[in-house]
Amino acid sequence: MQKFTLHSHTHALNCFDGHNSADEMISQAEKLGFEAIGISNHFCYHPNVQLCSPMFYNDENKALDAHLRIIDEVRSAAEGHKIKVYVGAEVDFFPSASWRNAFERMLKKLSFDYLIGSNHFIRTADESQIYNIYHLEIMPANLTADDFKELVQQHWNNVVYTVESGYFDFLAHPDYCVIKIPDVPEFEENRWKIIEALDKTKMPFEVNTSGYNRINMQHPCDWMLQELCEREVPTLLSDDAHSTAMLGQHFERAENLLQKFGCKKRLGLDFLQK
């Protein structure tokens, strides 16, 4: 059984979406006998993002300042503990040159140990309109069904671009959007494109067990996971813990699934010892 998580969230700066402090998350990981915990709060920056959460930033300096403070907060909390603590970020990637330039400027000043490539938004191709999937109920009322379909298509494309970008140590919840957007047969083609991109790059992906709580499935879905295992794309388990109670949650169920699919390639902690 995997005894670590690299995907967890805290109530950083009193405005991020975890329910516990870094100290509480680290203490619980110790209690569970974990070898390590990685705290990976959301890194959501885009000049055009709809600011429906205080942890989303449309101002580069404010985003940078927040993440500098979060890194400090986690490193300070780690000092009182024996367990190995890493600081990562779950980054919402965007392919435009302007986003990449801003991201690279910020990264130079941020001492993250690792980066998770993630996608929580649907968007227009030109990134002028960006909406959070979790907050879909506050979409503009004038969007047509075709507009919405296009936004969702760009979301799926974005997952492929995230893999191809080369910025990230592993990919978060590849088919996350189905937590809120009904899964339809047309999505299958997009899932295949993600499989192809992961296979080509051999970029690791997570099996995200928080989906069991939301829609009774892990991300990625069964057949996608099986295909990725057969292609020997490296994987790791992520609880995506937003509270101490979620640490290590459903790992046994996911381990059994990986065993059933003959998974041979696991991402261990060694990539962090750089």
Ligand SMILES: [Zn+2]
């Ligand atoms: Zn996520």
Ligand SMILES: [Zn+2]
């Ligand atoms: Zn997460």
